[in-house]
Structure formats: structure tokens, C-alpha cells
Amino acid sequence: MDKKNIKTQNVYVSEEENTLNWNDIQFSFKKTFGSEIYNSWLQKISLVKEYNDYLILGVPTRFFRDWIVSRYLDKILEQVKSFKLSLNRIEFKIIEENKHNQELASINELSKVTEIKDSILNYNRLNPSLNFESFVNGKSNDIALSYSKKVCEHISRYNPLYICGGVGLGKTHLLNAIGLELQEDNNVMFISAERFMYHFIKSIKKNDMVNFKDFFRKSSVFIIDDIQFMSGKESLQEEFFHTFNSLMDKGSQIIISSDKSPMKLERIQERIKSRLAGGLVVDIDVPDIDLKEKIIKKKIEEIQSQFKENINLSEDVIKYIASESKTNIRELIGVLNRLIAFSRVHNRILNVGDCKNILKDVFNQIRVITVDKIQNVVSNYFNISLSDMLSQRRSRPLARPRQIAMYLAKKMTTRSLPEIGRRFANRDHTTVIHAVKTITRLSEQDEEMKKNIAQIKSLLLEQ
Numbered sequence: 265m266d267k268k269n270i271k272t273q274n275v276y277v278s279e280e281e282n283t284l285n286w287n288d289i290q291f292s293f294k295k296t297f298g299s300e301i302y303n304s305w306l307q308k309i310s311l312v313k314e315y316n317d318y319l320i321l322g323v324p325t326r327f328f329r330d331w332i333v334s335r336y337l338d339k340i341l342e343q344v345k346s347f348k349l350s351l352n353r354i355e356f357k358i359i360e361e362n363k364h365n366q367e368l369a370s371i372n373e374l375s376k377v378t379e380i381k382d383s384i385l386n387y388n389r390l391n392p393s394l395n396f397e398s399f400v401n402g403k404s405n406d407i408a409l410s411y412s413k414k415v416c417e418h419i420s421r422y423n424p425l426y427i428c429g430g431v432g433l434g435k436t437h438l439l440n441a442i443g444l445e446l447q448e449d450n451n452v453m454f455i456s457a458e459r460f461m462y463h464f465i466k467s468i469k470k471n472d473m474v475n476f477k478d479f480f481r482k483s484s485v486f487i488i489d490d491i492q493f494m495s496g497k498e499s500l501q502e503e504f505f506h507t508f509n510s511l512m513d514k515g516s517q518i519i520i521s522s523d524k525s526p527m528k529l530e531r532i533q534e535r536i537k538s539r540l541a542g543g544l545v546v547d548i549d550v551p552d553i554d555l556k557e558k559i560i561k562k563k564i565e566e567i568q569s570q571f572k573e574n575i576n577l578s579e580d581v582i583k584y585i586a587s588e589s590k591t592n593i594r595e596l597i598g599v600l601n602r603l604i605a606f607s608r609v610h611n612r613i614l615n616v617g618d619c620k621n622i623l624k625d626v627f628n629q630i631r632v633i634t635v636d637k638i639q640n641v642v643s644n645y646f647n648i649s650l651s652d653m654l655s656q657r658r659s660r661p662l663a664r665p666r667q668i669a670m671y672l673a674k675k676m677t678t679r680s681l682p683e684i685g686r687r688f689a690n691r692d693h694t695t696v697i698h699a700v701k702t703i704t705r706l707s708e709q710d711e712e713m714k715k716n717i718a719q720i721k722s723l724l725l726e727q
């Protein structure tokens with residue numbers, strides 16, 4: 265036997281500085297996590313190398329590693345710390361069963377070891393601060409919030425739950441909150457569609473699809489973020505469809521988010537769309553001023569209690585930020601942080617005038633909105649082709665979007681009516697006037713129209 269490495273079951277001890285007894289630690293894992301989790305996961309972890317402040321642990325596969333990291337890393341670290349206080353991180357090395365010994369020989373090649381902090385492993389980690397408690401309730405997200413909570417109380421009653429809404433409106437926050445709520449008693453998988461693809465492709469390359477399928481189909485709560493990412497990716501959709509069906513068959517809860525409602529998803533197979541729409545679809549709308557104010561106040565509270573500092577923003581300033589900011593909540597929080605940072609650095613209480621100056625660049629960003637851009641965004645939004653939208657056909661599903669695009673071109677660009685007409689396949693300026701009048705009237709009378717216009721505008725402003 266190699267002098268340096270003394271092998272006992274699952275234990276590799278090397279060099280004199282070691283103080284840990286892996287058997288003891290394993291024993292404590294079993295006690296803390298229970299024998300089921302222990303037998304299927306933790307038992308298979310081996311100690312590869314011990315340093316003063318970190319450990320390298322060996323695991324059999326990437327999936328195994330990702331699973332452990334996403335669900336147990338914090339607790340594992342806590343446990344090992346109780347044996348050796350100086351430890352502050354854990355790194356994992358994939359040691360395939362048959363290569364075990366070989367790998368150990370080259371274990372000192374630390375460059376091969378994946379660092380947790382900047383690796384892809386963090387993808388499935390739930391963010392503890394994105395919980396229900398920190399999610400502020402308002403008109404625009406009320407239904408989405410209440411069904412997110414209901415899903416946690418009655419797993420599989422609303423299946424799948426599909427949450428849709430524009431950028432930065434709180435979809436990921438809600439998904440994360442559901443994951444946190446359910447992770448105690450369930451196998452929660454939380455992944456973005458993009459990550460799902462990443463794993464999918466890697467598994468194909470490694471010829472490891474069996475593991476991939478197992479890994480994702482094992483979960484009892486499967487949360488997938490930003491499903492629109494699968495657009496146009498046929499083989500990914502194929503795999504997702506099977507994962508979806510197999511999870512539904514065994515009664516797992518599925519929660520999905522997207523920037524569009526299922527039927528508006530582009531280049532996604534029809535059978536998937538109808539599956540997605542088959543449960544409960546809830547949407548998050550753009551926040552009104554009231555909700556924006558509440559979010560600002562909540563954030564201030566959070567910062568105050570977290571950093572034990574007093575943040576002095578007057579009602580006026582809060583109102584100003586809420587009314588001037590766009591509808592994207594992520595940006596709203598960004599703006600708030602910027603103001604707080606400024607007032608901290610300059611040690612002064614800001615008034616509305618100061619805020620205007622500080623935020624000049626942010627609010628007055630020159631966004632070039634062109635007729636082309638409007639045409640693209642509108643046709644995308646209504647899921648019709650640009651050429652159909654510009655064609656002479658008069659059917660309502662084409663005529664309405666066409667009129668909306670003309671209306672927005674008039675409102676959001678400096679183009680004249682004849683110029684706009686020309687851009688719409690050489691139409692007359694009277695057609696544009698008619699469109700502007702029609703949409704102005706409809707957007708006052710018709711809730712659906714009002715909402716469509718608001719969403720398209722925010723899409724235009726976000727790009």
C-alpha cells in the first residue's frame with residue numbers, strides 16, 4: 265500500500281497534518297441527515313485531502329456532486345466544522361469508481377479541482393433571502409403569490425403551476441420561495457432552462473444520458489425557470505417533454521416560469537405548450553406605484569435590520585423613486601441602492617432634488633426607439649410574422665397588432681404620420697391616423713388592450 269495513503273472504507277488519509285477521522289464524520293452525517301439520505305448520498309463521499317482551512321471530498325459523478333452541493337453543502341460544512349473549526353470551505357473532486365486509485369495518485373494536481381465559489385455548482389442552490397416573507401404583495405402579483413403559496417400547501421393540486429411575466433417582475437423570486445418552503449420535506453430541484461440544457465448537452469457528450477434522466481426524474485418538486493429559453497431547441501424540448509411527463513406521472517409537482525403565457529411561446533412544440541397550459545397559469549403584471557413604494561420601504565427595512573444602520577429617505581423621495589422608475593423591479597432596487605450608497609458616502613440626507621441629479625443618467629437614458637424596433641417587438645409579442653403584420657390582409661389578428669404598432673410609432677418616435685405610413689408597406693397617413701384613434705379609444709375602454717400596450721411599452725423600454 266502506498267505509504268502516504270492509508271485506505272479504509274471510503275477514507276483516504278494522507279500526510280501527518282491530518283486530524284480528521286472520516287469515520288466519525290460519516291457517523292455524524294448519518295445521525296444528522298437520517299439513514300435514507302445517508303445511504304443514498306453521503307455514504308458515497310470520501311475524504312480525499314485535508315487542509316487547514318478546506319477539504320477536498322471525492323464523489324462518484326458530476327450529478328452526484330451537483331446534487332450534494334445544491335442540497336447538503338451548508339449542512340455538511342457545518343458538520344465538518346464541528347470536528348475542525350478552521351475549515352471554511354469544501355471542494356469536490358469527481359472520482360469515478362474505476363479510476364479511483366489512479367486519480368488519487370494525481371490528487372495533488374489541484375488545478376483540476378473545481379472551486380465551489382465560481383463553479384457551475386451553485387445553480388441549484390436556493391437563495392435563502394428570496395422567500396415569501398421578503399416578497400411584497402401588490403395588485404400585479406397577488407394571484408401569482410397566492411397560488412405559489414397554495415402549491416406549497418397542496419402539492420400536485422395545481423400541476424404544473426406556470427408563472428409568467430416580464431423581466432424583473434419577481435418570477436425567480438417566487439420560484440425560489442416555493443423551493444425554500446418545500447425543500448425540507450421534498451426532493452426539490454430548482455434549475456433554469458439554460459442550466460438544464462447545459463447538463464443535457466454535457467450528458468450527451470459524455471454518453472451519460474441515463475444519469476441525466478435519473479437525476480432530474482428523481483425530484484418530487486421540479487422547478488424550472490425561464491422556459492422560453494428552450495425556444496427553437498428541438499432536442500432539448502424532446503428531452504424536457506419526457507422529463508415533464510415522467511414527473512407528472514409519478515405525481516411530482518412542477519413549477520415553471522416564463523416571460524410569456526404558454527400559448528404565446530415561440531418555436532416550442534405544440535404538445536409541450538398544451539402540457540404547460542394544462543395546469544394553472546398565473547401571471548405577474550407590471551407593478552403600480554403603490555407596490556413600488558411598498559417594495560422600496562421593505563428594502564429599506566431589510567437593509568436597516570441587516571446592517572444596523574438608519575436609512576433616511578423621506579416619503580417624498582420614496583414617492584419620487586416609485587413614480588420615476590420604470591416597471592422593472594430589479595432596476596427599481598438598483599436605483600434605490602444607488603441612492604443609499606450616495607447618501608452613505610456623502611453622509612447626508614437626500615432630498616428630491618439630489619435624487620434627480622444622482623439619477624439623471626438612469627432615468628434619462630436615451631433609448632433609441634425606432635419604427636423597426638416597434639414593428640419587431642409588436643409582431644413578436646403577438647406571435648405573428650413581421651411580413652404578415654405589414655401585409656395588406658385585414659383579418660383582426662393581423663390588423664390589431666398592425667394598428668398597435670402604428671399607434672406606438674406615433675407615440676414613441678418623432679416620425680411624422682406620412683413617414684410612419686410609408687414604413688408600414690406604403691400606407692396612407694390617414695390609415696395611421698385611424699389606427700392611432702382606434703387604439704387610443706380601445707386602450708381607454710378595454711382592459712386587455714390597456715395591458716397589452718403597457719407590456720409592449722415596457723418591452724420596448726427594456727431593450
Ligand code: ADP
Nearest residue numbers: 398399400430431432433434435436437593594
Ligand atoms: P424575474 O425572474 O421575473 O426576472 P426576479 O424574481 O429576479 O425577476 O426579481 C427581480 C428583483 O426584484 C429581485 O431582486 C427580486 O427579489 C425583486 N422583487 C421582484 N418582485 C418583488 C416583490 N414583489 N417584492 C420584493 N422584491 C421583489
Ligand code: MG
Nearest residue numbers: 435436437489
Ligand atoms: Mg428570473
